[in-house]
């Protein structure tokens with residue numbers, strides 16, 4: 001049986017990506033009530049925010065005639081992009097080749113494999129992330145018709161968030177009769193912060209846009225990667241081409257231990273089983289709210305859930321170090337908004353509180 005033409009499949013896939021719920025998380029910080037907002041990106045097809053980018057880049061590739069039916073797709077990735085490209089690429093009938101650092105979680109490697117992609121692991125000695133990019137380019141040059149999404153330099157990555165994540169956040173906040181004061185997101189490729197930022201700034205010029213990175217292994221503040229960290233998916237090894245720090249506000253730095261403790265707390269106290277970068281984003285949003293005032297509307301994303309981190313430190317208790325914010329947070333509950341205003345009926349909001 002011939003596979004259906006990609007446009008039809010693209011339409012079907014579009015129904016499975018984006019339109020994620022906006023969570024409003026209620027908590028006390030030093031005993032005072034607070035609220036932060038986060039998009040639950042684990043609701044995407046493969047469970048991460050990267051589905052948005054993968055689908056958008058492949059769709060644009062078809063439109064421009066750069067991606068042809070059945071052609072190979074090759075990409076360097078620290079994991080979630082590999083999972084997204086494997087699933088969406090295979091759904092569209094493409095062989096997918098992923099080049100990934102070997103220190104990423106076993107779950108990432110197994111998932112990419114299970115989704116029918118070929119995976120080439122690259123060690124630190126071989127050159128780590130930068131070698132992944134080089135190898136993917138070499139593979140593409142040697143493979144006729146091969147399509148390279150090039151997530152770190154492809155403006156379609158930014159557009160994916162300017163056209164979906166950003167407008168969703170704006171409309172969902174409008175349903176709550178709110179406007180964003182600040183948006184913060186950990187930078188992997190930077191697609192999320194640049195794309196959401198572009199949309200929100202057009203809608204409200206005063207909004208503050210903050211990129212986030214691990215304090216114990218920065219890339220953005222130094223220009224090159226220093227040390228190691230445990231927040232998989234962000235702060236790879238260089239400042240990506242699509243990141244224009246001059247268009248953003250200050251860089252927010254979060255300790256990876258604090259990020260892990262916060263993600264563990266969201267899971268254990270509220271049942272929100274999020275990944276490590278979600279914990280980092282929550283702490284980053286809290287830092288901004290501390291500066292801007294406790295009623296400031298600060299928004300972030302929870303890029304994925306905790307299932308890809310079962311073999312990592314996310315499943316282990318961590319020392320609470322002085323200066324960590326997570327220990328001062330008492331989570332109280334959350335409300336979730338799936339759809340937005342205007343085109344929908346007034347949303348019904350349910351409030352979920354943990355049993356005490």
Ligand code: PMP
Nearest residue numbers: 080188189190191192233277303
């Ligand atoms: N968190 C996780 C878990 C990710 O996989 C990624 C993407 N690498 C990010 C955050 C950062 O997203 P972006 O690439 O849009 O900056």
